[in-house]
Amino acid sequence: MNILLVDDQPSVLSSLKSGLNWSALLVHNVYTALNASEAREIILSHPIDILLTDIEMPKESGLSLLRWCRENHYQFECIFLTSHADFFYAQEAIQLESFDYILQPARYEDIESAIKRSIKRIQEKEQQQTWLNFGKAALPQKNALLKGLLNDWFMGKETDLDQVLHFLQEMKIPVSAGSDVYLLWVQIQQWHSFPVAFEEWRQSTEEIFRDFFSPFQHQILSYFPDKTSIGILIYSLENKLMDADVYYARLNMIYSRITRQFSCSCAFYTRPSFQVSELSRTAAALQEERKNNICQSSGIFFSDSASVPQTITYCEPELLSQFEMYLSGNQAGKAEQEALLYLQSLNINNKLNHDTLVEFCKNYYHCAYSAARKLELPAHSLPAFEDVAGISSAVTLESAAAYLKKITSFFVSACSETETSDNSLAIIEKYIRENLDSPLQCAQIAKAVYLSPDYISRLFHKEKGMPLKEYITLTKMKAAKNLLITTSLPVSLIAAKVGYDNFSHFSKVYKKVMGTTPSSERNA
Numbered sequence: 001m002n003i004l005l006v007d008d009q010p011s012v013l014s015s016l017k018s019g020l021n022w023s024a025l026l027v028h029n030v031y032t033a034l035n036a037s038e039a040r041e042i043i044l045s046h047p048i049d050i051l052l053t054d055i056e057m058p059k060e061s062g063l064s065l066l067r068w069c070r071e072n073h074y075q076f077e078c079i080f081l082t083s084h085a086d087f088f089y090a091q092e093a094i095q096l097e098s099f100d101y102i103l104q105p106a107r108y109e110d111i112e113s114a115i116k117r118s119i120k121r122i123q124e125k126e127q128q129q130t131w132l133n134f135g136k137a138a139l140p141q142k143n144a145l146l147k148g149l150l151n152d153w154f155m156g157k158e159t160d161l162d163q164v165l166h167f168l169q170e171m172k173i174p175v176s177a178g179s180d181v182y183l184l185w186v187q188i189q190q191w192h193s194f195p196v197a198f199e200e201w202r203q204s205t206e207e208i209f210r211d212f213f214s215p216f217q218h219q220i221l222s223y224f225p226d227k228t229s230i231g232i233l234i235y236s237l238e239n240k241l242m243d244a245d246v247y248y249a250r251l252n253m254i255y256s257r258i259t260r261q262f263s264c265s266c267a268f269y270t271r272p273s274f275q276v277s278e279l280s281r282t283a284a285a286l287q288e289e290r291k292n293n294i295c296q297s298s299g300i301f302f303s304d305s306a307s308v309p310q311t312i313t314y315c316e317p318e319l320l321s322q323f324e325m326y327l328s329g330n331q332a333g334k335a336e337q338e339a340l341l342y343l344q345s346l347n348i349n350n351k352l353n354h355d356t357l358v359e360f361c362k363n364y365y366h367c368a369y370s371a372a373r374k375l376e377l378p379a380h381s382l383p384a385f386e387d388v389a390g391i392s393s394a395v396t397l398e399s400a401a402a403y404l405k406k407i408t409s410f411f412v413s414a415c416s417e418t419e420t421s422d423n424s425l426a427i428i429e430k431y432i433r434e435n436l437d438s439p440l441q442c443a444q445i446a447k448a449v450y451l452s453p454d455y456i457s458r459l460f461h462k463e464k465g466m467p468l469k470e471y472i473t474l475t476k477m478k479a480a481k482n483l484l485i486t487t488s489l490p491v492s493l494i495a496a497k498v499g500y501d502n503f504s505h506f507s508k509v510y511k512k513v514m515g516t517t518p519s520s521e522r523n524a
Helices: 008-021 037-044 062-071 087-094 108-154 161-170 198-216 244-262 275-292 317-328 333-347 353-376 387-391 396-415 419-432 444-447 453-463 468-486 491-497 505-516 518-523
Strands: 002-008 029-033 050-054 078-083 100-103 180-190 218-223 231-238 263-270 299-302
Touching: 002 037, 008 029, 029 037, 029 387, 037 419, 050 062, 050 108, 062 078, 062 087, 078 108, 087 518, 100 108, 108 218, 161 275, 180 244, 180 275, 180 396, 198 218, 198 231, 198 244, 244 263, 244 387, 263 275, 317 333, 317 353, 333 353, 333 396, 333 444, 353 396, 353 505, 387 444, 419 444, 419 453, 444 453, 444 468, 468 491, 468 505, 468 518, 491 518, 505 518
Parallel strands: 002 029, 002 050, 050 078, 078 100, 263 299
Antiparallel strands: 180 231, 180 263, 218 231
16 A cells, blocks of 8 residues: 655654554555645656545645546545644535545544555455456356347247246346246348448347337346347336237337338337246247248237148149259259249248248259259259358248359359250250151240240351251251151151141152152152
8 A cells, every 4th residue: 555645744744654553554655745746746656545635735735636636537545634624625525535534633543543444445446346347357258148048038949947037037137937028029121221230230229129118117138149130028127017009009119210210121020918937939939920921021010829830832843853854954044933933923822931941942952963963063062051041040032032043053153155055955956856746936946945046046056057947947857758768658647747737848848958859759
């Protein structure tokens, strides 16, 4: 401990310095000053714990000295010694937070007693500060523990209710198993401008809820599992929860405030009041509603019915085979388009829910994997299905569409342009061979193989060196020649088999392409 003695009388300073038992007081350094100016110099150059000063001194009083100390944020203890029992002196000394006020003449024992008490106060302050610092250091661990306890509770998982309630009691949160509460889940669906920083959003959201509920003697307990959602438990300090109508009106005002203030769209999921012992079950129902909002609709979803198990609609095997055929035929874009149309049709018919969407994404991944193996592509590099759910484990129609696009990008980037052309050409040629008995117009072929007519025309000019129409005619005449040579079918029937219902026209085309008539070809 360091002490500074200030008095304009040298004899008083000498008496204090020699008459008090400083070693017993555990005071290590005793500094002296004859006026306030000298005292300032010592305070500025040495650490001082206790100031023992006279009040009435020439030029500047002890009160003025202490006022300067407080203005400069020196918080050491101060004991005044004075020969004047002046009320105004005492009043100002109290205002300046002096520790004691001793009238002279005073016994050494009285002064030592005042110093001992001031030292004890200093030690208590230091201990309090130590505990405060420890509390600040432990706060992250405390918050982490609270988050761990609330995670399962708010997410609807099995929880040790007694453990949670015990911890909440320690945190001075007055809820018990029989307390009536409301549970609300807030989910940011979309930011309409630049996203708000998480800490700012967290603090502002909590403040908004407190502002709207505290006038009713209600408090909130909040839990943030990620940067876009918050779970809020609303309880009463007077053990009398507000009516559902009042609660719903408050939510409407809060919803309007949040969407306006943060320029976002969001969803509120809540239910009628219930007892704390039922929180896990109610939380599970809210999480189910949140998951099944796959279109990310905004608004306040206030359900008072029990959660109905969702029926999974499985995709037909024939449709899955079609997706695989498109993907393996280098038509990933077509597969994506058809998959989205299928999901949209389910949604229109109220058959699309979270679990159905999850099963579809899994099945689509298996189709893509098989197609990649057929094309000898690195199937292990396909985008993982887990990319759909992300950290929230909630698949939405938007995230599923993004996943389908990733699959498409994989096939497009993995297949070279030459491979794509070769596969498209093979598909078209196969279709022509299997449909020789029809007219085979370019538009008809394009629709059947899910390619554009312009692309098919360019492809045949590039790969075959002839227009598509000419290639079709040549293919038909070659097929007719084979039938003329190897069978005894009538020429008119052969003409019909290659798409010509007019025998005369068939003969003219055959002679033009093959250089001889159908009859001469057969006779030869």
